[in-house]
Amino acid sequence: MKTLHIALLVVGGIAVVCAIVIPCAILIPQNNTKAPAPVTTTPGKPGAEVTTAGATTPAPPDTRPVFTFDDIYNNKYSYKSIYPSWDESTPAQNDFLYFDGGNVTRRVIENPYDDVEQVAPDTLCVKYGGCRSWSVSADAKFVFYIYNYTKVWRHSYLADFAIWDVVKAVEVEVPGFPKDAQIHYMKWSPTGHKLVYVHQFNVKLIEDVGAATPTIVDVSPTDGMKNIKYYGIPDWMYEEEMVSTNNVLYWNTDSTKIAFLETDTSNVGLIKYTWYGDAQYPETIEIAYPKAGTTISSVKMWVYDITTAKLDQLDAPAEFSPPGTYYFSRFTWQDPSNCLVSWTNRLQTKSIGNLCVMSGTDTSYSCSSTTANMEEVIGGWVGSFGPFYPKWITGSNDYVTIYARANDGDATDGYWQLAYVAEGVTNFEWITKTSYDITEVTYYDATNKYVYYTAAYNEARRRHIFRVLATARDQTAPECMTCKFMDTYPDRCGWVTPSFNIDGSAVVINCRGYWIPMTLYITIDATGTWENEVLLENNTDLFTKVEAIKWPRKIYGKFPSPAYPSKPYNYEMWVPADFDETKKYPVLLEVYAGPEFQKIQDVWRKGFAQTYMVSTRDVIVVSVDGRGSAFEGYNFMRQVYLKLGQYEPIDQTAFVRYLIDTFDYVDASHVALWGWSYGGYTTSHTIGYDGGKTFQCGLAVAPLGDWTWYDAMYAERYMGELTTNVIGYEKASIVRGHDLNNFKNASYTLIHGTADDNVHFQSAAEMEKALVEHDVDFDDFFYADQAHSINVGNANKHIYRQIDLRLSHCLGRVDTQYPSG
Incomplete structure (x- = not known):
């Protein structure tokens, strides 16, 4: 449930389902006093600022056409990128x-x-x-x-x-x-x-x-079988929650060996749901799906030697035993013979990287680790959706990875930093000591000994490429290689992603926004100097198209939350192109709020809420990163540990109350919220918590009803064991954590796909039963044979039409919540 599926986005001509965010603008005042209209960026001219503060007369009407519902799905406003x-x-x-x-x-x-x-x-x-x-x-x-x-x-x-x-x-x-x-x-x-x-x-x-x-x-040691044993591919839980890909199969560097994972699910419980299809009798789908507190799969890592046809097992750490009590997490080859296999305990509070070295005349493997290969966390979990991947130091069994580093004088807080792990040593050494989170080790320049990494700098919503010498220690100010592009290309290079060529003599930089994306090509000389910057793609056509319609403006701001005074919460606000502070605007809160998630990002988006709803329905759309959000230090992120569902509704509600109290243009009588997946879970919790005082309606798609119904790897990572966190699990439940009579004070819509393999239809069924038992009137419907994304056939257009009409009716923009006819 870590990824939010919201709308169809066309990127480079390829249609994908993704989370929605939208472009354009700058900061809003950061105090609790009444504020004037924000300073915004003119659409199509991201570097030119137009101050509307202090305006006393309504802005002239904007006669340009709007972004239409069909524009969500066509390629008209797509952009090009080069990977x-x-x-x-x-x-x-x-x-x-x-x-x-x-x-x-x-x-x-x-x-x-x-x-x-x-x-x-x-x-x-x-x-x-x-x-x-x-x-x-x-x-x-x-x-x-x-x-x-x-x-x-x-x-x-x-x-x-x-x-x-x-x-x-x-x-x-x-x-x-x-x-x-x-x-x-x-x-x-x-x-x-x-x-x-x-x-x-x-x-x-x-x-x-x-x-x-x-x-x-x-190659497999025995026969694989569905819901029994998997070789080289993950089971459902590993695919969704740990490896985030469709394979657990790894070639060594000279193509002489293949490593692969064996996953035994024979003792794992099965989730079953009906697939209606077109046949006379529906089919029952079964998936091995370990839920919180139940038996998890057992795993083994194998290496097959092509030359000798020998099959070796790579041992998990001795303290992680017996099988079925720990997880595989990461694998990488260092050279033709040596590799690193990372494992975690079941609660994912400790990870161990086993260095497996081939030795002896029988070419067997010996796997070992020291405390340098280990990370243990108190009051949280290891890494980000699993331990971070290592980057090898060429020609050795040393590597660089990311661990959580505590701040000096404050062991409760800190940032993800680079750690140098040398073979056989007792303790690793810190390469960096920065005041921002490092998110990925990107590339290693073996010639000049540079470690390149991606970091959330200089705002959490941004991503930039840095480098530091692998031999450096405790570096507080490594060299930022892409920060200069924020000045060279204003508003377009806040979030960058690199693609280094094979020998590191060049890099392609894709600037993803927040304004219209672009692509640069940079050559790198033998000393590591970046030079000869070339603009490969400017997306000029998109500028013209966006200028021709009422494209929304984007505003960033800081919410001073009384619940967490240590730091303000980052938020985004999308306002109409002809935004007029003398008017009243309905407000739609789009929420996700899952642990480790970041909603506020400096990236270009087009989609349902932030483009279509703002442009066509003339509303304001907002989002905020409350407690539990990532890339703002691990104290802030781990606030929700063992307490999912408790802080999210408080933070989301307090944020909207702040907007109502601060900005005169907010229409407090028309406020709605909606979300999908974890966003649907947060929406439901918020309606149960708020009881209609702030939000007149909430719409939840595919929400989880109770963490005992979700997979063990995700649920226990954040909630711990069922037996030791009984109260936490109860409060985290939508059906058990609130007085469901609160749902009577707001309009509530529940939508779910019957073939959802992620958040099972069981959640919708149990929530419906509980609401009916409390005599709550609500709107709910299902999508037959649709999975978590509800995007097969015409379903995606259909569901967004329903979402549009129900939210727009609540916000006072249409007379009916049902399609015409």
């Missing part, structure tokens, strides 16, 4: 591979939209009726394509694969290769053209795709 798939098969460092849906071509980054040469034609994509995706072997001699794609869970899928021989220009025929649309995953080796794949829960290997008759080798 190159760097080509490892040539000596050049500026070329990358591109897939246009059929053909695979080679391009150079200086001219990123022009094909230089064709690598593979669209022959197989035409033959199989279209391709979902593709991958080129490391030597560029083969390409595989994915077709007959069927989504399974958030990241996983089933599909057929076809392999193309680039040199011979023919399809590769492998005897016994399955064509039953049951392949879960496939991956090329990092050198040459070996293939490993997972078919029907088992790991298979094609050692030489180019052989006259390629052969398939069974």
